[in-house]
Amino acid sequence: MLYSYGQIQFEVEPLNVHEADHNTGTDWARKEIAGAGVYREWVGEADEEITLRGRIFPHKLGGLSELEIIESFRRAGQAEQLMRGDGVVLGWFVIERLSRTHRFLGRDGVGQAIQFEATFMRCPVPDANEYFPFLYRLIR
Numbered sequence: 001m002l003y004s005y006g007q008i009q010f011e012v013e014p015l016n017v018h019e020a021d022h023n024t025g026t027d028w029a030r031k032e033i034a035g036a037g038v039y040r041e042w043v044g045e046a047d048e049e050i051t052l053r054g055r056i057f058p059h060k061l062g063g064l065s066e067l068e069i070i071e072s073f074r075r076a077g078q079a080e081q082l083m084r085g086d087g088v089v090l091g092w093f094v095i096e097r098l099s100r101t102h103r104f105l106g107r108d109g110v111g112q113a114i115q116f117e118a119t120f121m122r123c124p125v126p127d128a129n130e131y132f133p134f135l136y137r138l139i140r
Contacts, residue, residue, distance in 0.1 A: 003052060005093070005120070006080030008069055010052065014062035019053040048122035050082065050093065055115050059106060067100065067116060074098050079126045093120035 002017045003010040010017040025046030031039045056063030073080065074095040082090045097119040102111025 002085045004083045004085075005070070005095075006073065006078075008066055008073075010054065014058075015054065015056060015066040016063070017052045017054040021049075021051040023047075023049045023051075048091075049096075050090065050120045051117060052120070053115070053117045055113060057113055058110055059112055064110065064114070067098075067114070070095060070118060071098055079123050082120055092123050092125050094123045095119070096121045 001009050001011055003020070008015070025048075027043045027046045028040040029043050031041060033039055056067065058064040074097075077094060079092045079094050082093045084090060095118055097117075099117045101115045102109075102113075103115070104112040106112055
């Protein structure tokens with residue numbers, strides 16, 4: 001396993017990830033004082049963004065259904081834990097953007113190779129009263 005997001009596992013096949021970006025930052029309030037240098041006040045953490053890029057071959061190795069599940073999480077705004085393959089839990093994230101590029105279209109309009117990019121944004125830990133009913137609906 002390279003990464004996992006909730007029930008989705010990014011592996012070598014069928015759902016491959018070949019590149020990951022992890023961006024963090026700090027927010028500073030800029031305060032200009034006449035006759036002095038610019039003072040900055042730390043106001044907290046900025047957005048934390050993780051971008052995973054991968055490629056699937058749906059006609060040979062599969063992976064299209066996993067991309068559709070990721071899309072359903074994005075549409076629902078569902079927060080899940082993102083974990084790296086070495087077991088490090090990165091925290092709770094939502095999918096902000098999912099883009100797909102189909103190459104070498106088949107008769108069904110699906111590419112023989114699909115490149116995707118999923119952008120995850122850190123979010124607060126979800127309220128148990130909202131999260132656990134969602135999980136229950138998944139297993140029914």
